[in-house]
Amino acid sequence: MPTKLSVNLNAVALLRNRRDLPWPSVTGLGRIALAAGAHGLTVHPRPDERHTRHSDLPELRALIDDEFPKAEFNIEGYPTEDFLALVEKHQPEQVTLVPDDPAQATSDHGWNFVEQAAFLAPVVKRLKKGGFRVSLFADPDPAGVTAARDIGADRIELYTGPYGGYHSDSEKAGKELEKLGKTADAAIAAGLEVNAGHDLVVANLPPLVKRIPKLAEVSIGHGLTADALQYGMAGTVARFLKACGW
Numbered sequence: 001m002p003t004k005l006s007v008n009l010n011a012v013a014l015l016r017n018r019r020d021l022p023w024p025s026v027t028g029l030g031r032i033a034l035a036a037g038a039h040g041l042t043v044h045p046r047p048d049e050r051h052t053r054h055s056d057l058p059e060l061r062a063l064i065d066d067e068f069p070k071a072e073f074n075i076e077g078y079p080t081e082d083f084l085a086l087v088e089k090h091q092p093e094q095v096t097l098v099p100d101d102p103a104q105a106t107s108d109h110g111w112n113f114v115e116q117a118a119f120l121a122p123v124v125k126r127l128k129k130g131g132f133r134v135s136l137f138a139d140p141d142p143a144g145v146t147a148a149r150d151i152g153a154d155r156i157e158l159y160t161g162p163y164g165g166y167h168s169d170s171e172k173a174g175k176e177l178e179k180l181g182k183t184a185d186a187a188i189a190a191g192l193e194v195n196a197g198h199d200l201v202v203a204n205l206p207p208l209v210k211r212i213p214k215l216a217e218v219s220i221g222h223g224l225t226a227d228a229l230q231y232g233m234a235g236t237v238a239r240f241l242k243a244c245g246w
C-alpha cells in the first residue's frame with residue numbers, strides 16, 4: 001500500500017491566529033482535505049497555542065468521528081502532564097511524541113532514545129495502555145532504533161527537515177535521503193513501523209517513498225499549506241497523494 005497522507009493543520013491555524021476571527025477555518029480546511037482523500041489530520045498544539053489551540057481539538061475529533069470515520073487523528077507534542085491529559089481527552093488514533101522545547105520555533109530534532117529511555121518508557125506505557133498508537137520523533141540515525149523499540153513505541157517518525165532543507169542541492173539531499181533510508185531499514189528490521197515528516201513537499205516525496213517503500217505515513221503541514229494557496233486544499237491533497245504513489 002502506498003504511504004498514507006496526514007494533513008498537519010498547524011500552518012492553517014497560524015494564519016487564522018493573526019486576527020481574532022475564525023478564518024481560515026481549521027476544521028473547514030480539515031474537512032476539505034479529508035473529502036479530497038487525505039487519510040488523516042495532524043495537529044501539534046504547543047503550550048502557547050500559537051498554532052492549533054486546545055479548543056480546535058474537540059471540533060477536529062468530531063469531524064473525523066461524524067464525517068470521516070476511517071480517517072485518523074494524530075496529535076503531536078512534548079509529553080508534559082498537560083499534553084498527556086489533552087491526548088487522553090481527545091482520543092487520537094496516534095500520538096507522536098516530539099522533544100520540543102516550548103520556546104522552539106518549530107521541531108528540529110528527534111529524541112535521544114538511549115539518554116531519554118527512562119523518561120519515555122513510562123509515558124509510552126501509559127499511552128499504550130490507553131489504546132493509542134505511539135510514534136516517536138527520530139533523527140535519521142540507524143543506531144537509535146533498537147532503543148526506540150525497547151522503549152515500547154509502535155512507530156518512529158523520521159525527522160526529514162535536513163532532507164527538505166536541501167531542496168536546491170540534489171547531492172546533499174541524496175545523502176540525507178540515504179540516511180533516512182538506512183534508518184527506516186533498521187527500524188523495520190527491529191519490528192517498528194515508520195512515519196516521516198517535516199518540510200516535505202510534492203517534489204521531495206517521490207524519492208522518499210521510492211527509497212522507503214514501506215513508509216506508513218507522512219504528516220505534512222507547512223509545504224502543503226503553501227501549495228494550497230496556489231492550488232486550493234482539494235487540489236493540493238490530490239497533488240500530494242499522487243506524489244505518495246496513490
Ligand SMILES: CC(=O)[C@@H](O)[C@H](O)COP(=O)(O)O
Nearest residue numbers: 010044076098106107197198
Ligand atoms: C514534528 C514535526 O515536525 C511537526 O509537527 C512540526 O513540528 C510542525 O511544525 P509547526 O508547528 O512548526 O507547524
Ligand SMILES: NCC(=O)COP(=O)(O)O
Nearest residue numbers: 008197198199219221222
Ligand atoms: N510531523 C511533521 C508534520 O506534521 C509537518 O511538518 P511540516 O510539514 O509543517 O514541516
